[in-house]
Amino acid sequence: MRYCSKCGNTVDMIIPKGDNRPRAVCPKCENIDYDNPRIITGTIPLYEGKLLLCRRNIEPRIGFWTLPAGFMENQESTAEGALRETLEESGSKAKCLQLFSILSIPHINQVHMFYLAELERDDFHPTEESSEVALFELDDIPWDELAFSSVEKTLKFFVDDHKKGRYSLHDDNIILDQLCSKK
Amino acid sequence: MRYCSKCGNTVDMIIPKGDNRPRAVCPKCENIDYDNPRIITGTIPLYEGKLLLCRRNIEPRIGFWTLPAGFMENQESTAEGALRETLEESGSKAKCLQLFSILSIPHINQVHMFYLAELERDDFHPTEESSEVALFELDDIPWDELAFSSVEKTLKFFVDDHKKGRYSLHDDNIILDQLCSKK
Numbered sequence: 001m002r003y004c005s006k007c008g009n010t011v012d013m014i015i016p017k018g019d020n021r022p023r024a025v026c027p028k029c030e031n032i033d034y035d036n037p038r039i040i041t042g043t044i045p046l047y048e049g050k051l052l053l054c055r056r057n058i059e060p061r062i063g064f065w066t067l068p069a070g071f072m073e074n075q076e077s078t079a080e081g082a083l084r085e086t087l088e089e090s091g092s093k094a095k096c097l098q099l100f101s102i103l104s105i106p107h108i109n110q111v112h113m114f115y116l117a118e119l120e121r122d123d124f125h126p127t128e129e130s131s132e133v134a135l136f137e138l139d140d141i142p143w144d145e146l147a148f149s150s151v152e153k154t155l156k157f158f159v160d161d162h163k164k165g166r167y168s169l170h171d172d173n174i175i176l177d178q179l180c181s182k183k
Numbered sequence: 184m185r186y187c188s189k190c191g192n193t194v195d196m197i198i199p200k201g202d203n204r205p206r207a208v209c210p211k212c213e214n215i216d217y218d219n220p221r222i223i224t225g226t227i228p229l230y231e232g233k234l235l236l237c238r239r240n241i242e243p244r245i246g247f248w249t250l251p252a253g254f255m256e257n258q259e260s261t262a263e264g265a266l267r268e269t270l271e272e273s274g275s276k277a278k279c280l281q282l283f284s285i286l287s288i289p290h291i292n293q294v295h296m297f298y299l300a301e302l303e304r305d306d307f308h309p310t311e312e313s314s315e316v317a318l319f320e321l322d323d324i325p326w327d328e329l330a331f332s333s334v335e336k337t338l339k340f341f342v343d344d345h346k347k348g349r350y351s352l353h354d355d356n357i358i359l360d361q362l363c364s365k366k
Contacts, residue, residue, distance in 0.1 A: 004188075005188055007186065021256065033188065037222060038217075078287050088203075098354070104262070104263075107258070169352050171281070
């Protein structure tokens with residue numbers, strides 16, 4: 001059971017005229033509540049060749065290490081959102097250099113984007129969302145303690161590109177079947 | 184006035200604990216209805232050096248020319264969505280080559296993405312959404328009859344890159360102030 005955000009009536013899951021998939025249509029006020037994928041935006045924060053990671057202080061994946069990232073908000077750009085999340089999670093001001101990865105994750109209706117970013121200063125600290133914030137040499141990335149598959153995939157691309165000496169955009173998908181078959 | 188999608192009660196626009204901006208919070212069932220930016224995904228469809236455009240048969244901007252694009256749906260990738268929209272709007276099957284533009288439009292809470300794409304065949308037709316579908320030489324792009332600023336910006340980047348003989352990713356914003364000052 002679901003309700004109309006505009007008038008509070010119960011909605012019907014039906015295919016509206018001119019559409020091709022079921023939506024939450026209100027039979028009373030005719031409003032349609034669309035449900036679409038959300039964007040997670042974040043950074044690969046670098047300082048003098050080292051990588052900043054945050055140990056999650058909140059669920060999901062509390063205690064695991066992540067790149068700073070979170071839901072893109074209204075009224076901001078993808079890069080602004082990435083820098084806002086970096087500041088919120090690590091206390092660091094950073095500057096976006098280039099979009100590095102864009103990962104569609106169809107089974108959870110999300111698209112994750114990570115920007116290569118440069119920290120302005122060697123200045124970061126634990127936050128409400130991160131119990132620990134630290135710089136890592138690329139050889140010391142805690143691969144077995146990473147919070148999310150999108151973070152792992154992005155960091156693998158990053159380490160590979162770093163070895164090649166050239167960073168390019170990685171547009172890829174994370175598919176449930178592949179995640180399961182890895183285990 | 185807005186209503187909870189989970190229980191139908193009226194919601195309060197308040198800042199939830201641990202958050203930093205107002206959300207639609209239900210005082211009865213404690214559900215939070217988040218409102219986040221949506222993704223528009225589409226293609227720059229190419230066939231033997233020509234560009235496929237669609238004349239819009241629906242509002243907004245009915246009668247104007249556009250690149251095929253639309254809201255990304257749940258359970259698909261950005262590239263899959265771009266090809267689905269291309270098929271729906273032009274009747275053409277295409278193949279994505281590379282992500283070409285990603286344009287944040289903060290004042291309408293959207294991110295527009297366009298893929299360089301190749302048509303499999305010289306095969307397209309009017310559809311419910313397009314009154315006309317046609318191939319254009321790059322010198323004949325109808326600049327004054329384009330439907331949206333994201334389409335215009337993407338096509339300018341495309342024509343510039345085409346002249347340079349190298350296509351790169353364009354990550355940019357479309358800002359309301361800039362649109363207004365153009366007029």
